[in-house]
Amino acid sequence: MPKQLLTVxxxxxxxxxxxxxxxxxxxxxxxxxxNGASVIDNWxxxxxxxxxxxxxxxxxxxxxxxxxxxxxxxxxxxNRFAISIKQWIAKTNATGLTAKAGRYGGTFAHRDIAFEFxxxxxxxxxxxxxxxxxxxxxxxxxxxxxxxxxxxRLRALNATAIAQLxxxxxxxxxxxxxxxx
Numbered sequence: 070m071p072k073q074l075l076t077v078x079x080x081x082x083x084x085x086x087x088x089x090x091x092x093x094x095x096x097x098x099x100x101x102x103x104n105g106a107s108v109i110d111n112w113x114x115x116x117x118x119x120x121x122x123x124x125x126x127x128x129x130x131x132x133x134x135x136x137x138x139x140x141x142x143x144x145x146x147x148n149r150f151a152i153s154i155k156q157w158i159a160k161t162n163a164t165g166l167t168a169k170a171g172r173y174g175g176t177f178a179h180r181d182i183a184f185e186f187x188x189x190x191x192x193x194x195x196x197x198x199x200x201x202x203x204x205x206x207x208x209x210x211x212x213x214x215x216x217x218x219x220x221x222r223l224r225a226l227n228a229t230a231i232a233q234l235x236x237x238x239x240x241x242x243x244x245x246x247x248x249x250x
Contacts, residue, residue, distance in 0.1 A: 085177060092167060093183035096175030099190065109176055112189055113152060116145040121185055122157070125165050129179075134161045205230060 073084045075093075080101060083094040099108045112118050119142060126133035137160045144150045152160075154168040154176050165179045178186060205226050212222045 083175070083177075087167070087177075091180045092177040093180055094175050094177050095183060095186050096177075098183075098187060108190060109154070109186075110151070112186060113154060113157065114145070114150060115189075116142070118185075118189070119145050122163065122165060122182065123161075125179070125182060126161065126163050130162070130164045132162050133164075137161050 075082045075084055080097065082097040085092050095109050102108055123133070123135065123138045123142070127135060141152060141160065154166050157163055158166060158168065165182045167177045169175065208229055209222060209226060212225055217225070
């Protein structure tokens with residue numbers, strides 16, 4: 070899998086392409102945290118996370134084992150419950166997460182799942198995501214009303230998202246949040 074690097078708030082995060090889709094390194098996202106691997110494990114133990122993953126898998130993975138998921142879901146939330154990324158993949162035939170051991174390994178997630186993880190670990194990212202997505206939904210509705218093709222809408226929405234994120238990053242309010250971190 071060819072790898073690209075993104076720099077997010079000073080941290081390099083690997084992005085790999087798998088079957089035409091971007092998978093983002095969750096391991097890199099938490100690398101600066103001394104308990105990074107535990108953060109990913111705790112996220113996966115969360116019942117809401119598992120429900121999100123099952124919905125994503127049901128939508129995009131026709132071979133997802135939803136019957137096995139029901140067994141996992143019944144255990145989730147109990148103090149004794151633990152599941153690794155590799156166990157999740159093996160038991161449910163999940164495709165939204167990948168895990169590889171070794172020097173160039175780590176946990177990677179489809180970009181939809183990676184953004185959900187980022188929202189879980191960073192309230193600031195969650196706020197960025199909510200603001201940008203809600204604006205994009207409104208803009209997309211207007212572009213549909215104007216009868217633009219899907220390709221034209223995607224180009225316009227991408228340009229708008231980039232402009233909105235730049236605006237948020239340069240915002241005085243956001244800079245105040247950074248000072249209080």
